[in-house]
Amino acid sequence: MIERDHTVVTINGTEYLGEPGQNLLELIQSSGQSVPAICYTESLGSIQTCDTCIVQVNGELVRACGQTVEAGMSVQTELPHVHKSQKEALDRILEKHELYCTVCDYNNGSCEIHNTMAEFGLEHQSRPFQPTTYNRDESGSFYRYDPDQCILCGRCVEVCQDVQVNETLTIDWERQEPRVIWDNDVPIDQSSCVNCGQCSTVCPCNAMMEKGMEGEAGFLTDQKPGILKSMIELTKKVETGYGPLFAVSDTEAEMRESRIKKTKTVCTYCGVGCSFDVWTKDREVLKVEPHPESPANGISTCVKGKFGWDYVNSEERLQRPLLRKGDHFEEVEWEEAIGFVAKRMKEIKAEKGSDHLGFISSSKATNEESYLMQKLARQVIGTNNIDNCSRYCQTPATKGLFRTVGHGGDSGSIDDIASAELVMTIGSNTAESHPVLASRIKRSQKLFNQKLYVFDLRKHEMAKRADKFIQPKSGTDLVWLSAVTKYILDQGWEDRSFLENWVNHFEEYRESLEPFTLEYASDMTGISIEELKQLADTIAHAESVAVCWAMGVTQHMRGADTSTAISNLLLITGNYGKPGTGAYPLRGHNNVQGCSDFGSMPSFYVGYEKTTDEDVRGKYEKAWGVELPGGTGKDNHQMIEAIHDGDLSAMYVMGEDTGIVDANINYVTAAFEKLDLFIVQDLFLTKTAEYADVVLPASPSLEKDGTFTNTERRIQRLYKALEPLEGTKPDWQIIQLIAQALGFDWGYSHPSQIMEEAAGLAEMFAGVSYERLQGYQTLQWPVQADGTDEPLLFTDGFPFKDKKAKLFPLEFELQYDTSEEYDLHVNNGRLLEHFHEGNMTYKSEGIARKTPNAFIEVSEELAKERGISEGAEVKLISESGEATGVVTVTDRVKGKEIFLPLNDSGKSAVNFLTDNRVDKDTNTPAYKEIAVKMKVLKKKGKSPIPPNNHRRGHPVPQISVRVEDKWKREDYQFPGSQVRR
Amino acid sequence: MGKAITNINRYSVSEEEKRDKDFAEVKEAVADNKDAILKGIQLLKALEEGGTLDTAYAFTNAKRTALERVVQEISKEQYTPLLENLPSLIFLIGELDVNGIRDLTKRLNKGIEEMEQVPSDEKSNVLDVMKALKDPDVNRSLTMMLGFLRGMGRS
Numbered sequence A: 001m002i003e004r005d006h007t008v009v010t011i012n013g014t015e016y017l018g019e020p021g022q023n024l025l026e027l028i029q030s031s032g033q034s035v036p037a038i039c040y041t042e043s044l045g046s047i048q049t050c051d052t053c054i055v056q057v058n059g060e061l062v063r064a065c066g067q068t069v070e071a072g073m074s075v076q077t078e079l080p081h082v083h084k085s086q087k088e089a090l091d092r093i094l095e096k097h098e099l100y101c102t103v104c105d106y107n108n109g110s111c112e113i114h115n116t117m118a119e120f121g122l123e124h125q126s127r128p129f130q131p132t133t134y135n136r137d138e139s140g141s142f143y144r145y146d147p148d149q150c151i152l153c154g155r156c157v158e159v160c161q162d163v164q165v166n167e168t169l170t171i172d173w174e175r176q177e178p179r180v181i182w183d184n185d186v187p188i189d190q191s192s193c194v195n196c197g198q199c200s201t202v203c204p205c206n207a208m209m210e211k212g213m214e215g216e217a218g219f220l221t222d223q224k225p226g227i228l229k230s231m232i233e234l235t236k237k238v239e240t241g242y243g244p245l246f247a248v249s250d251t252e253a254e255m256r257e258s259r260i261k262k263t264k265t266v267c268t269y270c271g272v273g274c275s276f277d278v279w280t281k282d283r284e285v286l287k288v289e290p291h292p293e294s295p296a297n298g299i300s301t302c303v304k305g306k307f308g309w310d311y312v313n314s315e316e317r318l319q320r321p322l323l324r325k326g327d328h329f330e331e332v333e334w335e336e337a338i339g340f341v342a343k344r345m346k347e348i349k350a351e352k353g354s355d356h357l358g359f360i361s362s363s364k365a366t367n368e369e370s371y372l373m374q375k376l377a378r379q380v381i382g383t384n385n386i387d388n389c390s391r392y393c394q395t396p397a398t399k400g401l402f403r404t405v406g407h408g409g410d411s412g413s414i415d416d417i418a419s420a421e422l423v424m425t426i427g428s429n430t431a432e433s434h435p436v437l438a439s440r441i442k443r444s445q446k447l448f449n450q451k452l453y454v455f456d457l458r459k460h461e462m463a464k465r466a467d468k469f470i471q472p473k474s475g476t477d478l479v480w481l482s483a484v485t486k487y488i489l490d491q492g493w494e495d496r497s498f499l500e501n502w503v504n505h506f507e508e509y510r511e512s513l514e515p516f517t518l519e520y521a522s523d524m525t526g527i528s529i530e531e532l533k534q535l536a537d538t539i540a541h542a543e544s545v546a547v548c549w550a551m552g553v554t555q556h557m558r559g560a561d562t563s564t565a566i567s568n569l570l571l572i573t574g575n576y577g578k579p580g581t582g583a584y585p586l587r588g589h590n591n592v593q594g595c596s597d598f599g600s601m602p603s604f605y606v607g608y609e610k611t612t613d614e615d616v617r618g619k620y621e622k623a624w625g626v627e628l629p630g631g632t633g634k635d636n637h638q639m640i641e642a643i644h645d646g647d648l649s650a651m652y653v654m655g656e657d658t659g660i661v662d663a664n665i666n667y668v669t670a671a672f673e674k675l676d677l678f679i680v681q682d683l684f685l686t687k688t689a690e691y692a693d694v695v696l697p698a699s700p701s702l703e704k705d706g707t708f709t710n711t712e713r714r715i716q717r718l719y720k721a722l723e724p725l726e727g728t729k730p731d732w733q734i735i736q737l738i739a740q741a742l743g744f745d746w747g748y749s750h751p752s753q754i755m756e757e758a759a760g761l762a763e764m765f766a767g768v769s770y771e772r773l774q775g776y777q778t779l780q781w782p783v784q785a786d787g788t789d790e791p792l793l794f795t796d797g798f799p800f801k802d803k804k805a806k807l808f809p810l811e812f813e814l815q816y817d818t819s820e821e822y823d824l825h826v827n828n829g830r831l832l833e834h835f836h837e838g839n840m841t842y843k844s845e846g847i848a849r850k851t852p853n854a855f856i857e858v859s860e861e862l863a864k865e866r867g868i869s870e871g872a873e874v875k876l877i878s879e880s881g882e883a884t885g886v887v888t889v890t891d892r893v894k895g896k897e898i899f900l901p902l903n904d905s906g907k908s909a910v911n912f913l914t915d916n917r918v919d920k921d922t923n924t925p926a927y928k929e930i931a932v933k934m935k936v937l938k939k940k941g942k943s944p945i946p947p948n949n950h951r952r953g954h955p956v957p958q959i960s961v962r963v964e965d966k967w968k969r970e971d972y973q974f975p976g977s978q979v980r981r
Numbered sequence B: 001m002g003k004a005i006t007n008i009n010r011y012s013v014s015e016e017e018k019r020d021k022d023f024a025e026v027k028e029a030v031a032d033n034k035d036a037i038l039k040g041i042q043l044l045k046a047l048e049e050g051g052t053l054d055t056a057y058a059f060t061n062a063k064r065t066a067l068e069r070v071v072q073e074i075s076k077e078q079y080t081p082l083l084e085n086l087p088s089l090i091f092l093i094g095e096l097d098v099n100g101i102r103d104l105t106k107r108l109n110k111g112i113e114e115m116e117q118v119p120s121d122e123k124s125n126v127l128d129v130m131k132a133l134k135d136p137d138v139n140r141s142l143t144m145m146l147g148f149l150r151g152m153g154r155s
Helices: A024-030 A080-096 A112-120 A155-163 A198-202 A225-238 A242-257 A303-307 A334-352 A367-381 A395-404 A414-419 A435-447 A461-465 A477-491 A496-502 A506-512 A518-525 A529-541 A559-572 A592-597 A614-624 A636-645 A665-674 A731-741 A751-761 A860-866 A963-968 A975-980 B015-032 B034-050 B052-061 B063-074 B077-095 B098-117 B126-134 B136-154
Strands: A008-011 A014-017 A054-057 A060-063 A074-076 A143-145 A169-171 A180-182 A208-210 A261-266 A275-281 A284-289 A322-325 A328-331 A357-361 A386-388 A422-426 A451-455 A468-470 A545-549 A582-585 A650-654 A677-682 A694-697 A706-709 A714-718 A824-829 A856-858 A873-877 A882-889 A897-901 A930-938
Touching (some): A054 A080, A060 A975, A112 A242, A155 A169, A155 A435, A198 A208, A284 A303, A334 A357, A334 A694, A357 A367, A357 A636, A367 A592, A367 A614, A367 A650, A367 A706, A367 A731, A386 A636, A395 A582, A414 A545, A422 A435, A422 A529, A451 A461, A477 A518, A477 A529, A477 A559, A518 A529, A559 A582, A636 A665, A706 A751, A860 A882, B015 B034, B034 B052, B098 B136, B126 B136
Parallel strands (some): A008 A074, A357 A650, A422 A545, A451 A468, A545 A582, A677 A694, A856 A882
Antiparallel strands (some): A054 A074, A143 A208, A322 A328, A322 A694, A706 A714, A824 A930, A873 A882, A873 A930
């Protein structure tokens, strides 16, 4: 309290209590006083470009947003000369921005210029509007810039430089007419812009606007340019004075409300779980509008979430169920398709037994749909053969965490990653795979002295930014992690009290570390002993450490063990249960976490309750009124094997292109061909669906209600923005129809009822309900019955009987290496602008024109050695298969290492090369262990990366918008001092 | 059990079937919204009787062209004063003392009535005028007019 007593601020004669360090403008606004403010937002903080929030502080006229509250401050917001300065600033803005609101696509009630002027009561413009000599920049795919409407508030620059940290935008204050520029003044399309769209999100007006809005949002805005211009002129003539103008445009904005639907949804493109409102008009997506209160992302998005929704209205969407008839599919009615599925399932079950059927859930579908899929498998069919595609990516991480700390999810929130003193990313191409989360790290590193250590084979963006970039030999992370842990213990740098209070098996673990000497580690990993020592020093002495890892760790034969080694290191250094610490296995797809959480796993019911546990099974038998199978079922990998062995005859795959995304696809598709019954449920006729007997057309996220769980264990609701496309159905309805045809009438009419049932059964979700998840409200599991959730885990111990975590001893043996014949190592991963095999994102014209295909990254050394250059065509041959593609020569890879993006389903598909190697503990394919030889087909050619791809751009890093340069201009005068004279 | 295939035989519905299905859908919607639809019919009827429906129909058809023409025409230089006067005129109306004007108009009308009864060849001399001043009606009129002249001169 004492501290607070010191920050009493007097505003217009009344005393207010400010928070220490609080921005003055914020305090003024929260005190209910009205001061105009255009450039300031809570999300971006103080930029100080618009000069409209001028107030008098202790006798001086200053920008309120540039002040931090201090005890005894005396603030005046209403004095005549204060008002006059504010008006001067507003007038200057209107010299740059023409008000033609009624015919403006941004007139949707949220235009901040409009609202500020109206609230201020500005009736007349003192000086005429002065257009610039610049043209609009319409070159980009997704948004355009209109210098004639731009007020140079610099929000777009702030967000690009310091929030997204792509560092493309600046304002050139030096030139006669300052404007926003891209890179070193190139058109938007030619720049390093990654189209995250955040500039258009934060723009207070129509200067930076999503192209989807143009000519669509207003009743009068869809006009030919000439007419629009005339109408702008007309509007100005008729609406003399701003009062009538605002009255007319406000009415028009209200009318738009009834035509444009704004629905909260959750992005489906990665595990970050960005939420936002999607604006639709009939079936058209006008724009995506994130909110400051979006819990995972705030105002941020990436190109896919902001602009990648074209697939929803793609011509290629399936609109009727398909039945295989000889050499072709036939479109049939739903009744016929469901009837066929039920009949064949029944026959196979009767003939060969329940365990001859297998089910694969989708990490893209909702929690409720995951729940129903496993319910169908277990209750209706009677098998535990149910798995999901997290098997392909994240099960090893879950395993590693279960072994040590008991919860298979991120230890904290994205906020914790952002606030950690040291962030380590291991095998994670974060900036492309989890762009919005990466931006949080980039921001903390750029502005708040966070240290970033990157461990990866490839010099991707995060590696280039890192304070330290270390390239261990592929698959050896376990070794350096263990060696560093050992060295910390040898030096006595461990967190003694944490270990004593919260950790078991210390001695046993310490002994197991014996082989992991620095010499051995250096030998295996290629990291020098000196560097290992420094690493240990930094990690042990950092106040808080958060480790993020992804497929570079998990998709190896020792993926689960390596994940365990990370957790061991965190335990030894006491980096659990405190803000800014913990383990963060970055989940790849939107619902990788939730799909497993909600029971689509061969050994778990909802909330990781074991199928082998009698009590658990009893609980479900009682709830579902049937006898349930004991033991555990087959995972994805085992199902494919079982087909080859004749032990599995039917498979039902929901929302997964297994035939592209599973490893060794030649082997997988050969299995499909052997099935007696193959049901595929998807939006499109995918590669996998081509093998199906029945294809059921599903509806994507925008067309249904449900929940997703992001990488932070955060359960978030998505609301139906569009009606299901004619002929399609949401997955939960399809599964329910099949169950019904098989004699189980579940009777759900809304996904909330499914959640209610699941929450009633699983302890972990006891307090989860749709009421508690309304709008932007979320819950991070575990959720107690009273609704208490846990944004940060382990603050009160670990979920074991004695509340203590377990150190888990590990061994290492290198099983993979390149050979003389297969002499190149193939690494693979995501591209920012594409998702998965690409059947959603390639449907976006704007994305495809900038990134039309995958490519093969080859190092400069290797290119020289093989005599190839940019645009060469090569064939990569592994022991399992071959893939061809076009080469780009880059320093992102080095030596005999090749990178191939996984986002392709054609000849460049990486899974033609992968084999049946799996993680020894979880059967996750070792996608990252591929040795190939390269055959050159063509020595050079056209680069696979088009000239307008952002990878060719030249970012211009700086901090914020450099408003000081504006103030230095000769023609600039602070409105306050102008008024005084 | 089969190889990958991509051929799809599209489900074709005969025109008649499709129409039947559409009709059934509409019928259902009508049944579900009986009251609203009946009210809607009343509304249409009212619009039809007043002739508004035809106008609305014609205007809707020509909406875009009409708007374009109007905007083009009205944007011409010659209309600028008109457009600029329009709002001022509206404000002017707001400032007028409508009650006063109504009263004045009544009086004016009465005056005109009286005036019409005076034969067109009748003449008045100074004496007649002096005499008329004693008539309270004439006197009030003159006093009011003097007041008006005074007020007009002042502003």
